[in-house]
Amino acid sequence: MRSNDSTVPRAVSKPPRKPRGIRQTMSDLHIWAGLLVGWFLYAMFLTGTVSYFKDELSQWMRPELAHQSEVPDPALVAQRVASQLAILAPGSPQWSIGMSDARNNTANAFWRKPGVQGRAFENATFDPSTGHKVAARETPGGEFFYRFHFQFHYMPVLWGRWLAGFCAMFMLVAIVSGVITHKKIFTDFFTFRWGKGQRSWLDAHNALSVFGLPFHFMITYTGLVTLMALYMPWGSDTAFKTPAERQQLTAELSAFIQPAKPTGQKAALAPIDDMVRQAQARWGRDNINRVTITHPGDAASRVSVSRGEEGRASMSPQYMLFDGASGKLLSTKDSVGPAAETRGVLYALHLGRFGDLPTRWLYFLVSLAGTAMVGTGLVMWTVKRRQKLPDPDKPYFGFWLVERLNIAAIPGLSIAMAGMLWANRLLPVDLLKRGEWEVHAFFIVWAMTLLHALLRPAKKAWLEQLWLAAAVLALLPLLSVFTTHRPLWQSVAAGDGVFVGIELMLWALAALHAVLAIRTSRHAAKLRPSRREAAGRSAATASAGEAA
Amino acid sequence: MSHLAILLLCVFGFAALAVVMERHQEDLFGRPMVPATARSLRVAGWAALLLALAVAVRAQGWALGLVSYSGHTSLSAALVFGLLIVQARRKGRR
Numbered sequence: 001m002r003s004n005d006s007t008v009p010r011a012v013s014k015p016p017r018k019p020r021g022i023r024q025t026m027s028d029l030h031i032w033a034g035l036l037v038g039w040f041l042y043a044m045f046l047t048g049t050v051s052y053f054k055d056e057l058s059q060w061m062r063p064e065l066a067h068q069s070e071v072p073d074p075a076l077v078a079q080r081v082a083s084q085l086a087i088l089a090p091g092s093p094q095w096s097i098g099m100s101d102a103r104n105n106t107a108n109a110f111w112r113k114p115g116v117q118g119r120a121f122e123n124a125t126f127d128p129s130t131g132h133k134v135a136a137r138e139t140p141g142g143e144f145f146y147r148f149h150f151q152f153h154y155m156p157v158l159w160g161r162w163l164a165g166f167c168a169m170f171m172l173v174a175i176v177s178g179v180i181t182h183k184k185i186f187t188d189f190f191t192f193r194w195g196k197g198q199r200s201w202l203d204a205h206n207a208l209s210v211f212g213l214p215f216h217f218m219i220t221y222t223g224l225v226t227l228m229a230l231y232m233p234w235g236s237d238t239a240f241k242t243p244a245e246r247q248q249l250t251a252e253l254s255a256f257i258q259p260a261k262p263t264g265q266k267a268a269l270a271p272i273d274d275m276v277r278q279a280q281a282r283w284g285r286d287n288i289n290r291v292t293i294t295h296p297g298d299a300a301s302r303v304s305v306s307r308g309e310e311g312r313a314s315m316s317p318q319y320m321l322f323d324g325a326s327g328k329l330l331s332t333k334d335s336v337g338p339a340a341e342t343r344g345v346l347y348a349l350h351l352g353r354f355g356d357l358p359t360r361w362l363y364f365l366v367s368l369a370g371t372a373m374v375g376t377g378l379v380m381w382t383v384k385r386r387q388k389l390p391d392p393d394k395p396y397f398g399f400w401l402v403e404r405l406n407i408a409a410i411p412g413l414s415i416a417m418a419g420m421l422w423a424n425r426l427l428p429v430d431l432l433k434r435g436e437w438e439v440h441a442f443f444i445v446w447a448m449t450l451l452h453a454l455l456r457p458a459k460k461a462w463l464e465q466l467w468l469a470a471a472v473l474a475l476l477p478l479l480s481v482f483t484t485h486r487p488l489w490q491s492v493a494a495g496d497g498v499f500v501g502i503e504l505m506l507w508a509l510a511a512l513h514a515v516l517a518i519r520t521s522r523h524a525a526k527l528r529p530s531r532r533e534a535a536g537r538s539a540a541t542a543s544a545g546e547a548a
Numbered sequence: 549m550s551h552l553a554i555l556l557l558c559v560f561g562f563a564a565l566a567v568v569m570e571r572h573q574e575d576l577f578g579r580p581m582v583p584a585t586a587r588s589l590r591v592a593g594w595a596a597l598l599l600a601l602a603v604a605v606r607a608q609g610w611a612l613g614l615v616s617y618s619g620h621t622s623l624s625a626a627l628v629f630g631l632l633i634v635q636a637r638r639k640g641r642r
Contacts, residue, residue, distance in 0.1 A: 189625075190566045192633050194640075211625040214618045313611035345611075354612065358551040362619025369626065 023181055030177040034377050035402065037167040039409040042374045044167060046413060048149035048219075049367040052352060052360055053502075054142030055103040060502045061424045063484040064136040065127070067496040068105040072128045074288040075276040078305075080131025081107050082272045082293065088124065089114070093259040096292040100128040101308070112259070138434040139424055144442070145417070150227070153439065158230070164223075165231050171220045174377075179213070182206060198387070201380045208373040215366040216373065222350035225343060229253075252340040255306035255317035255333075259294035267299040270327030278329060279305040279320050287311075299325050309353040316344030378406045404453045404461070411465035412449030414513060418472040418506075419445030425476075425483045459520070466517035474510035477503040550607035554617065557600035558624035564593030566628050575636050597621070 034041075050057065059065070077100055085095045091114040098108040110123035125134045140147075147153075151160030179185065189210065192203045209216065229236065240246050247258060272291065279288055287308035295301045301324025306317060316336045323330055336344065348354055352363040382403045389395050395403070423441035427434055453461045480503070481487040491499035566572050568586040573579070581589075600620065605613035 187569075190562075190569065190572060190629050190632055192629065192636075194633065194637065207626070207629055211629070212622045215622060218618075311612070313615060349615065352615075355615065359612070359616045359619065362616060362623060366619055366622045369622070 023183065026177040026180040030174055030181050031381065033170045033177065034174040034374075035381050037170045038374055038378045038381075039405055040163070040167045041171055042371065042378065042409050043413055044149045044164060045367065045371040045374055047145040047417070049364060049371055050417070051142065051146040051149060052364045052367065054146045056142070056498045056502060057145070058139075058141030058143060059105055059498045061139045061141045061421070062106070062134065062136040063480070063486045065105050065134060067491070067494055067498065068100075069495075071102050071286050072100060074099045074101075074286065075273040075280060077107055077128040077131070078276045078288075078291045079271065079273040080128070081109055081126045082269070082291070082296075084126065084131045084133075085109060085111060085293075086269075086296065089122070090297070091115075092296070093262070094292065094294050095296060096256065096290060098290050099288050099308075101286060106134055137424070137427075137429050139438055140435050144420070144439055150223070153443070161227055161230055165227055168220055168223050172217075172224070175209075175213075175217055175220060178209060182210070185210060198380070198383050201376060201383050205373060205376040205380055208369045208376060212366045212369045212373070215363075216370050218349055219367065219370065222346045225346045226350055228343070251317070251333075252336045253317065253343070255290060255292070255304055255319040257292050257294060257302060257304045257319075257321070260300060260302070262295045262298040263300045265299040266297060267301065267325035269293070269296045269301060269324050270303075270322075272303065274327055275303055275320070275322045275329075276305055279307070282320070282332075283307045283318075284310075293324060296324060301325055302330075309348065309351075311354060313348045313354050314341065314344040315347040315351065316341050375410050378402075378409065382406065403458050404450075407453035407458065407461045407465060408446070408450035411462065411469045411513065411516075412446060412453060414469040414509070415449050415465060415472060416442050416446035418469065418476065421476055422472065422479065425479050462520050463517055466513050466520060470510045470513035470517060473506050473513065476506045550603060551616065551620070554600045554604050554620045555624055557596045557603065558620045559627055561593045561596030561600065562621075562625050562628040563631070564589045564596065566632060568593070572632060575632070575639070 078097055081097045082095070085092075085097075089095060089111040092111040093114065094112040096110055100107045105128070107126040107128050108123065109126060110121045113120040113122055125136075126132065127134045150164045151157050152163060153160070155163075182188075185206075188203075188206060190207075192207060193199050224231065236249060240249050250256075250258065272293070276288060276291065287310050289306045289308040290304075292304045292306075293301065294303075303322040303324045304319045305322070306319035309315065318334055320332045321330045322328065335341070352360065355363065382399065385399055386392060386395075389399065420438055420442035423438045427437055427441070431437060449465060452465065456464065477488050486496075486499055488500065488503050491503070567576060568581065568590045570580060573581050601613075601617050604617040604620070607613065608616060
């Protein structure tokens with residue numbers, strides 16, 4: 001009768017408190033894991049979302065460069081840029097040229113500084129049609145948002161990546177605990193209860209989470225995978241000890257070939273375009289990603305031409321390796337081992353660079369839903385607790401802080417991102433370190449939205465920032481009319497899908513912020529009178545809510 | 549073109565699965581659905597979702613097909629969700 005023994009005492013003695021079920025525990029975990037790094041996650045999600053169109057954004061941020069109606073032949077581009085690098089970076093042990101393509105109207109190159117030990121690189125952006133450095137305003141372009149979303153800024157790159165990994169791990173915990181917490185994931189699948197306060201927020205949060213669940217899980221997990229060698233180096237540290245082994249590991253992961261020892265014997269670099277043509281014959285004319293050249297001008301020179309990302313859901317390196325002096329094909333790397341390939345696929349899933357335009361839009365939209373999922377989660381923390389505040393005008397410090405940080409994190413970030421685009425259009429073209437100032441402008445504006453959020457009453461701060469975000473987004477296409485030679489109507493006439501697409505998107509986002517502002521203002525009007533009477537009732541509803 | 553076909557199939561599939569749920573039948577028609585109709589709609593909904601998967605994989609291969617299928621299911625579920633909200637709001641106003 002042991003089973004009876006264990007049940008009797010529980011039934012007899014009155015339970016001091018109910019045992020907490022798995023759902024309750026998971027719910028607490030979900031709430032606090034989400035809140036603690038929620039502001040970082042929101043910023044990572046939104047800037048990451050925008051990064052799916054980073055090349056297009058870079059085009060928009062360099063209005064001096066004409067719309068590219070056809071893709072220049074990569075073989076010619078590689079040769080042009082290599083010839084230019086021979087002038088700019090002679091004696092460098094390593095050049096690497098990122099090709100221009102259908103989405104990218106510039107070629108980028110970076111090179112190791114000659115005579116400097118360690119990882120000292122310089123880089124420049126080139127016009128594919130001439131091979132010269134681009135004659136456009138200095139700007140980080142969409143690349144800034146991309147970098148920011150996994151390494152932040154104003155801190156060493158590795159710190160930023162550790163911070164991003166820490167937040168991503170919390171996100172993974174929040175996703176799994178969220179699924180366990182959400183009791184009726186299928187019966188509530190399409191449920192939305194309008195105008196029910198906290199209930200509506202929860203329905204919206206659930207819908208945004210559940211519809212995009214495969215994506216949210218995938219993007220968080222693969223995000224961690226992209227930096228796994230940083231977060232968990234112990235496995236490869238143990239397995240690969242000698243420099244030769246480590247080099248072999250790198251070769252499995254990247255097409256970026258490392259310079260060997262130069263012979264010191266001079267030998268002119270063979271024509272690059274011939275090598276690229278051989279790669280084009282294998283992978284297609286426009287499917288060339290990068291050309292890396294080590295020790296140009298030396299007899300030991302090597303050239304790797306790597307395959308583009310189009311049409312294959314894998315980032316695993318595929319490249320052809322040539323002897324730089326003779327131009328002879330030395331080897332072709334077509335595949336990697338299964339472990340490296342697994343990583344390659346997961347990496348590619350995160351970046352989504354293989355996709356055609358509709359797939360890219362799907363990535364963007366579902367990722368935007370992920371951003372809204374984090375945003376609604378953050379707001380819900382305050383919505384849920386505001387009803388229980390003894391005096392809503394004087395909340396306790398924690399509530400005050402969360403509410404204010406939410407404002408700076410959500411509408412404030414929109415204003416800051418738009419602010420960077422304003423800086424892109426307004427900063428003088430000859431300003432020293434102009435590109436860096438665009439980034440400073442982003443953070444200055446963001447800091448100002450935080451200050452505003454701290455000083456103004458919460459509801460007013462929400463409204464003012466949402467309206468300001470709508471205004472600065474909506475005015476950007478107009479600003480372009482006055483500050484560039486690329487007004488919207490001209491882009492339409494020229495059939496420039498990139499400029500038209502971005503400027504229409506800016507208006508769509510402005511409209512979204514305006515709708516949010518209108519809803520926020522209506523909400524305030526409805527809540528005000530009932531709040532005072534609710535204060536007296538709050539004790540009753542709170543206990544009823546807990547019982548339910 | 550395959551993208552449009554996948555999206556339409558998914559929207560139909562989710563719409564069919566949504567209307568066979570009792571909560572939405574009340575909202576949409578004001579009365580429960582005949583069980584036989586509900587059953588065939590449920591089958592049709594799942595069949596449309598499976599067919600969309602087949603179209604995606606056939607047109608784009610397993611790797612890219614699965615990715616875009618996942619995107620289309622997310623988007624179309626959200627579209628159906630949005631339509632249900634709009635419908636409920638219009639009905640509420642009348």
